[in-house]
Amino acid sequence: MITPYGHLTYCSNIHPGEKWADHFQSLRENIPYIRQQLASGQSFGLGLRIANEASIELSKPEVLLEFKNWLTEQDVYVFVINGFPYGGFHNTVVKDDVHTPDWTTTDRLEYTIRLFNILTELLPEGMHGGVSTPPLTYRLWWKTEADRQLATEAATNHVLQLLDKLISIEKETGKLLHLDIEPEPDGMLDNMVDFVNWYRNVLLPKGTIHLSRKYSFSEEQAKETILKHIQLCYDICHAAVGFENPEEILASLNETGIKVGRIQISSALKVNFSSEKEIKLKAIETFNEPVYLHQVVSRNSDQTKSHYPDLKEALADWNENQEEWRVHFHVPLFINSYGVLESTQGDIIKTLALHVENPFSSFLEVETYTWGVLPEDMQKPIGESIVREIEWVKKILSYE
Numbered sequence: 001m002i003t004p005y006g007h008l009t010y011c012s013n014i015h016p017g018e019k020w021a022d023h024f025q026s027l028r029e030n031i032p033y034i035r036q037q038l039a040s041g042q043s044f045g046l047g048l049r050i051a052n053e054a055s056i057e058l059s060k061p062e063v064l065l066e067f068k069n070w071l072t073e074q075d076v077y078v079f080v081i082n083g084f085p086y087g088g089f090h091n092t093v094v095k096d097d098v099h100t101p102d103w104t105t106t107d108r109l110e111y112t113i114r115l116f117n118i119l120t121e122l123l124p125e126g127m128h129g130g131v132s133t134p135p136l137t138y139r140l141w142w143k144t145e146a147d148r149q150l151a152t153e154a155a156t157n158h159v160l161q162l163l164d165k166l167i168s169i170e171k172e173t174g175k176l177l178h179l180d181i182e183p184e185p186d187g188m189l190d191n192m193v194d195f196v197n198w199y200r201n202v203l204l205p206k207g208t209i210h211l212s213r214k215y216s217f218s219e220e221q222a223k224e225t226i227l228k229h230i231q232l233c234y235d236i237c238h239a240a241v242g243f244e245n246p247e248e249i250l251a252s253l254n255e256t257g258i259k260v261g262r263i264q265i266s267s268a269l270k271v272n273f274s275s276e277k278e279i280k281l282k283a284i285e286t287f288n289e290p291v292y293l294h295q296v297v298s299r300n301s302d303q304t305k306s307h308y309p310d311l312k313e314a315l316a317d318w319n320e321n322q323e324e325w326r327v328h329f330h331v332p333l334f335i336n337s338y339g340v341l342e343s344t345q346g347d348i349i350k351t352l353a354l355h356v357e358n359p360f361s362s363f364l365e366v367e368t369y370t371w372g373v374l375p376e377d378m379q380k381p382i383g384e385s386i387v388r389e390i391e392w393v394k395k396i397l398s399y400e
Contacts, residue, residue, distance in 0.1 A: 001039040005359055005397050010034075010366040010386050011082050011264075013049035018087065020054035024067065030383050031074060037387045043075050047365040048122075049082040055114045064121055071122070078122040080262055080363055083115045083131040084182060095293050095310070099187070102137035103155035113165050116177055120169055128176040130261040130363070132233040135187030135195070140309060142188075152188060156202055159230065160210045166229040167215075180233035180261030185295035185328055186309055191242040192249045195232060200256050203230065223257075231261035234361065236351050237268045240344035241297050241326040243305065246351045250360060260361040263351070265393055266368060269327040270342040280340050281318060287329055288312055295328040330368045332385065334392040352396050366390055 001008055015030060017023030027046075035044040050058060058064055071077065085098050086108070101107040115131045123129040136155040142148040159179065166177050183189045189198055204226060211222040232253065239249060253260065269287065271280050287294065288311045296314035298306040301321045308314035311327060326344065336345045355361070366389045380388075 001042060001044055003364075003394070003397060005356055006263075006362045006364050007045045007079060008364045008366075008390065008393060008397075009045040009047045009080070010390060011047040011049055013082050013085065014368065014382060014386065015049075018051040018053050020050075020057035020063065023049075023051070023054055024070075028070070030386070031076060033383045034386050035074065035076065037383075038390055043077055046071075046076050046078050047080045047082060047367075048078045049085070050115060050118065052086045052111050055111060055118065058118055059114055064118065068122065077124050077127075078119070079124070079127050079129045080180075080365060081115050081119050081129075081131045082367075083112050083133050086111055092291070094291055096138050096140070096186075098293065099134050099138040099141075102134060102141075102151075103158050104137055104151050106158070108133075109158045109161055112162055112179070116162075116165060116169065119177060120173055120175055123175055123177075128178065128362070130178045130180040130231065130233075132180040132182050132262065132264075135181060135183045135189035136198075137188045139186050139188045139190060148188065152198070152202065155188070156198075156206055159203070160207055163207065163210075163226065163229055164214070167225065176228065178229050178231040178259070178261045180231050182233035182235055182238070182264070184235070184238050185241050185297065185307070186293075192232075192234075192239060192244055192252065196252045196256055196258065199230075199258055227257050227259060231259045233262055233264060234260050234351075235264040235266055235367070236348050237264070237266035237328065237330055237344065237367075239351075240270075240347040241268050241295065241328045243297060243299060243326060246347065246354055250354060253360075262363040262365050263355065263361045264365050264367045265333060265348060265352070266330045266366070267333050267348060268344045269325075269329045269331055269338070270344050271325040271327065272342065273323055273325070276340055277320075281315065283338070283340050284311070284325070284327065285315060287327065288315065293328065297326050298322045299324045299326075332368055333366065333389050349396055352393070356397060364393070366393060 015026035017026050086101060112131060112133060119129050119131060137151050142151050162179060170176055183191055183195045189195045204223060207226045208219055208222040211217040211225060271284050294311040296308040296311055300306060301323055331343050336343055368389055
């Protein structure tokens with residue numbers, strides 16, 4: 001829906017369905033209720049998640065036409081697509097496979113091009129649109145610095161091939177589309193510092209050479225084109241897990257000129273070990289589930305940080321020097337405490353306050369996808385939960 005601070009939506013990765021028919025059925029079952037509750041009498045924006053298998057089916061003209069007709073009937077519009085998870089995301093073990101295939105592969109490139117082709121057809125006239133994507137690859141798959149550099153180079157080359165496609169789409173249709181890269185703990189672009197450093201030191205130099213050779217662009221034209229089409233997916237949960245400061249993030253982006261394609265509004269778990277340590281360890285252990293990656297960053301008493309690929313490893317290595325954990329677990333936005341545990345809701349409030357003061361993205365997307373693996377007492381009907389999430393965001397934005 002349209003707000004004074006941008007288009008506000010939620011990501012449909014909360015709904016199961018790797019096949020298009022299954023996902024479309026989930027949308028038909030949930031969207032009318034959600035729109036009625038949140039945007040009665042006005043158009044409702046949807047952040048669409050399309051798995052690879054679904055993208056192949058939805059690329060068929062007759063299937064895409066059916067979906068477009070349904071969107072028109074429901075007064076729903078699509079302006080962003082979640083292209084991070086390629087395959088199964090529900091009722092299966094995901095863990096680090098959420099990065100598979102990564103940007104070192106042509107499979108990821110071809111999938112992302114397919115998503116942009118679909119978005120070109122769905123995007124309303126006069127709007128720009130984006131597809132989110134993983135942070136190039138999963139860092140822990142590459143054991144040496146030399147391997148990581150080679151992987152980064154291969155991934156960047158594929159991103160530049162995708163850039164060619166976005167240039168072509170804009171030339172042919174007039175529609176501005178952007179790839180929204182999403183830093184995540186243990187991704188090759190683990191945090192905002194990694195992202196900005198890659199953008200400044202790898203993407204811009206390689207991209208400038210590429211565009212100069214292929215299109216005879218000047219250095220300034222090349223930089224402007226890259227900044228326009230390759231943007232950031234600012235996931236507040238991921239930044240909070242890394243103890244990153246929103247003001248510093250925005251200052252760094254502004255210095256380089258990097259645009260924020262979307263703000264993903266999401267919350268992580270926080271464990272303060274200043275008291276009730278054993279009770280809190282037992283409490284956080286209930287979130288140690290087998291489906292998703294729950295990376296942990298620990299702030300230690302000497303102000304260093306320890307990184308763990310999953311909650312299991314952090315639990316096994318806990319020690320008295322650890323002052324606070326941030327756990328990658330997309331918990332509900334509207335809950336600040338879970339008994340003795342807390343959330344990083346404060347980071348959301350702080351980031352959105354900065355956005356209200358000086359808007360830095362046109363799109364805001366709620367992304368809480370872990371409802372099905374939350375402890376049982378926290379689970380509520382999906383439609384009800386989505387409505388409550390977005391109503392909370394509207395209240396924080398304070399425009400109602």
